[in-house]
Amino acid sequence: MSECPHVPALPRPEPEPQTVTCPECLAVGSHPVQLRKCLVCGHVGCCDSSPHQHSTRHFEGTGHAVMRSFEEGEEWRWCYVDQLIV
Ligand SMILES: [Zn+2]
Numbered sequence: 001m002s003e004c005p006h007v008p009a010l011p012r013p014e015p016e017p018q019t020v021t022c023p024e025c026l027a028v029g030s031h032p033v034q035l036r037k038c039l040v041c042g043h044v045g046c047c048d049s050s051p052h053q054h055s056t057r058h059f060e061g062t063g064h065a066v067m068r069s070f071e072e073g074e075e076w077r078w079c080y081v082d083q084l085i086v
């Protein structure tokens with residue numbers, strides 16, 4: 001489905017979410033627009049439409065390349081490195 005080399009390297013089974021919302025937003029009293037879950041470690045962060053974009057910050061800080069939407073009914077994954085839906 002894609003050329004992304006990061007998906008085959010993801011841990012199996014998929015990590016459980018560490019939190020139910022973005023902990024960095026909670027800490028500063030901000031509100032996530034939507035949530036994303038890191039598929040390497042289970043970190044939950046807010047999306048790029050949110051004021052602080054903590055999921056992208058998480059990738060920049062850790063190099064964890066692939067996240068999944070953490071929204072009800074959404075299954076898509078995104079690779080930050082390849083800039084692809086994977
Ligand atoms: Zn990739």
Ligand SMILES: [Zn+2]
Nearest residue numbers: 022025046054
């Ligand atoms: Zn956040």
Ligand SMILES: [Zn+2]
Nearest residue numbers: 038041043064
């Ligand atoms: Zn992570």
